[in-house]
Amino acid sequence: MRIVLLGRGGVGKSAITIQFCQHIFYPEYDPSIEDSYRKTAIVDNTQLIFDILDTAYLEYYSPMKEQYMHYAHAFIVVCDLTDRPTLVEVNSAVNDLVLAQDREVNDMPIVFALNKIDLLNDSDKKLATEEFSSEIRKIVNEFSLTNWKIMECSAKQRQNIDEIFMDLARRRQYYDIVDDFTLLQNITLENSQKKSISEHSRHKKCSLM
Numbered sequence: 001m002r003i004v005l006l007g008r009g010g011v012g013k014s015a016i017t018i019q020f021c022q023h024i025f026y027p028e029y030d031p032s033i034e035d036s037y038r039k040t041a042i043v044d045n046t047q048l049i050f051d052i053l054d055t056a057y058l059e060y061y062s063p064m065k066e067q068y069m070h071y072a073h074a075f076i077v078v079c080d081l082t083d084r085p086t087l088v089e090v091n092s093a094v095n096d097l098v099l100a101q102d103r104e105v106n107d108m109p110i111v112f113a114l115n116k117i118d119l120l121n122d123s124d125k126k127l128a129t130e131e132f133s134s135e136i137r138k139i140v141n142e143f144s145l146t147n148w149k150i151m152e153c154s155a156k157q158r159q160n161i162d163e164i165f166m167d168l169a170r171r172r173q174y175y176d177i178v179d180d181f182t183l184l185q186n187i188t189l190e191n192s193q194k195k196s197i198s199e200h201s202r203h204k205k206c207s208l209m
């Protein structure tokens with residue numbers, strides 16, 4: 001199952017990924033690293049392979065991100081519960097993933113992860129969660145998302161980290177994982193179709209002239 005993490009730099013995408021895969025918290029992880037991780041886990045008695053892309057803001061075009069976004073089975077859109085401006089990126093992240101998935105119904109599983117709850121006391125956490133949740137609900141309505149959940153978490157203290165990934169696995173209708181070989185075949189096929197279409201239109205133009 002392929003999962004992509006999105007959200008503004010510094011919200012904790014890498015910390016969540018590394019905590020889930022390796023059970024450690026790196027306080028100083030390089031913010032420019034975009035990398036994929038693999039982890040096997042049992043969900044409801046079924047063994048699942050999680051292929052996770054931890055994205056980063058990159059100045060250059062990232063073909064890996066483009067393909068992962070299109071072929072992803074689920075998304076984690078992360079924001080920092082102590083930093084309200086990180087909500088801005090939630091909107092653009094949802095916009096990007098909706099475009100990349102290009103579905104008739106936007107039923108791709110999405111968890112909105114409100115990270116860094118360890119930094120807030122109970123009453124601040126409650127207030128911030130309410131505020132973030134109401135903003136996220138607006139975005140959900142705007143894009144007509146049908147398969148989503150808001151979850152608080154702490155990558156630092158490993159709170160709700162496994163739960164996020166398990167929730168996405170359960171939200172996915174099908175457990176049949178397209179293996180990497182099939183994926184590669186699909187990409188090659190799509191590329192060759194694009195190529196033949198453009199060749200076809202070139203020929204057409206020539207014959208018209």
Ligand SMILES: Nc1nc2c(ncn2[C@@H]2O[C@H](COP(=O)(O)OP(=O)(O)O)[C@@H](O)[C@H]2O)c(=O)[nH]1
Nearest residue numbers: 009010011012013014015027029116154155156
């Ligand atoms: N207190 C706290 N700090 C966190 C948490 N998650 C990430 N951080 C810190 O926030 C900063 C950015 O995290 P990082 O995972 O690199 O963010 P990314 O840019 O979204 O990948 C780092 O200094 C992390 O140590 C968390 O749950 N609690």
Ligand SMILES: [Mg+2]
Nearest residue numbers: 013014031056
């Ligand atoms: Mg990172």
